[in-house]
Amino acid sequence: MSTDAADDYLLRHLEETGVELTGTVVVLGDRTGELPAALPMKDARPILVTDSFLAMEAARARAGDSATLLSTQDEPPERIDVLLVRIPKILALLEDQLHHLAPRLHEGSVVVGTGKATEIHTSTLNLFEQLVGPTRTSLAVRKARLIFAQPDVTRVRPHNPWPLSYPLPVDRKLGAIAGREVTNHAGVFCADHLDIGTRFFLQYLPVTHGGDHIVDLGCGNGVVGTAAALANPTAQLTFIDESYQAVASARATFEANVADPGDAQFVVGDAMSPVPDASADLVLNNPPFHTHRATTDLVAWRMFTGARRALRPGGQFWVVGNRHLGYHVKLRKIFGNCETVAGSPKFVILRAVR
Numbered sequence: 001m002s003t004d005a006a007d008d009y010l011l012r013h014l015e016e017t018g019v020e021l022t023g024t025v026v027v028l029g030d031r032t033g034e035l036p037a038a039l040p041m042k043d044a045r046p047i048l049v050t051d052s053f054l055a056m057e058a059a060r061a062r063a064g065d066s067a068t069l070l071s072t073q074d075e076p077p078e079r080i081d082v083l084l085v086r087i088p089k090i091l092a093l094l095e096d097q098l099h100h101l102a103p104r105l106h107e108g109s110v111v112v113g114t115g116k117a118t119e120i121h122t123s124t125l126n127l128f129e130q131l132v133g134p135t136r137t138s139l140a141v142r143k144a145r146l147i148f149a150q151p152d153v154t155r156v157r158p159h160n161p162w163p164l165s166y167p168l169p170v171d172r173k174l175g176a177i178a179g180r181e182v183t184n185h186a187g188v189f190c191a192d193h194l195d196i197g198t199r200f201f202l203q204y205l206p207v208t209h210g211g212d213h214i215v216d217l218g219c220g221n222g223v224v225g226t227a228a229a230l231a232n233p234t235a236q237l238t239f240i241d242e243s244y245q246a247v248a249s250a251r252a253t254f255e256a257n258v259a260d261p262g263d264a265q266f267v268v269g270d271a272m273s274p275v276p277d278a279s280a281d282l283v284l285n286n287p288p289f290h291t292h293r294a295t296t297d298l299v300a301w302r303m304f305t306g307a308r309r310a311l312r313p314g315g316q317f318w319v320v321g322n323r324h325l326g327y328h329v330k331l332r333k334i335f336g337n338c339e340t341v342a343g344s345p346k347f348v349i350l351r352a353v354r
C-alpha cells in the first residue's frame, strides 16, 4: 500500500511550504497508516486519532513505535501545534472531532485538511470555518483538494450535538425495546434514526432459554444486543464493533436500558476475533454493506466464518440483510445449512446452525 493522491498532495504542501513538524502533531482520520508513517517529522512523533480499530492496526503495522495512537474516545492532547485532517466520509465524525480538537489549537497552530475533491463539500468547509477559523481551499490536483484553516481562538463555537439520543418507535412488534432511548456517538451507523433493516430484525429476535452467551456483532449503537438482553434477561451479552464510537454508543444504550447488566462485554475489534472458539450460543449480525475500509464482501465473509468458529455446536447465527446481497449462499458454504426466518420485499433474516 502507498499514500494516495490526497495524502501526496498534503505531503507535498508540507514540504513546499516548510511547515515545521515539531511540537504536537495530530493526524486525524488517516485510514491506512501511510500518512503518519510518511510524515517528515523533526523531533516529535505524530499522534494519530482514529475511530477505526482496523485503521489503528494498520498504523501500528506501518508506523510502529514512531506514532502515538489514540481513539476518538480518548482525551486529545492538551495543546496541538499541527493538525492534519484526512476528511472522513461521515461529516458528523468530523464535526464531533473538530469540537474536541479545535479548543486545543492556538493562534500559531497549522491546520490542513486533505481529501478527494468529491468528499469535500461546502458543508465540510463550513465546519472548519465555524469550529476552527477562517478557511480556504486549494485547487484540485489529481482529484484531491486541501483545506487551510487559520485558528481563531476567540471564535464562539456552537454546541456539539454529539452524542445524540432518540427514542425508538413505540411499536408493539419491537418488543421490550419499543420506545426506549438509544445513544449515538458521531459517525455511528444510522446515528439519528432506526435503520429499516434493523427495525425488521428487532421484530424477529429469538428468545433463548437463560444463561446463554449472545454476541451483537457489528453492534453500532447496540440496539440489537440491548433488545436481545431485554428479551433474554439472564443472557450474557458481548458487543463488538470495529468503531470506537460504536462501542461507546452500545455501552451507553445498554446501560441506560438494562437494569441488571450482568457481566456484559463491550469490545472494539475486528469481526469475531475477540470471541474464543466455541464459546457463543447466539450471534446476531447486521453486516456492513458499504464501507470505505474494506470491500463489503470481505467483511461479511470474515464475520460469517468467525461466527461459525466462535459458536458452540448447536449455536445459532442470525443475520439480516438486503435480499439482493445473497447472504444465504455464503452461509450455506460456511455452515452447510441456512434457513429463512422472515422476509420482506427488501430484507431477509437468515439463520444458520453450527
Ligand code: SAM
Residues within 6 Å of the ligand: 189, 190, 195, 198, 217, 218, 219, 220, 221, 222, 223, 224, 240, 241, 242, 243, 246, 269, 270, 271, 272, 286, 287, 288, 289, 291, 299
Ligand atoms: N447492529 C447495528 C444496527 O443494526 O443498527 C449496526 C449495523 S451496521 C449495518 C454494521 C456495523 O458493523 C457498523 O457499526 C460498523 O462499524 C461495523 N463493522 C464494520 N466493519 C467491522 C469489522 N471488521 N468488525 C466489526 N464491526 C465492523
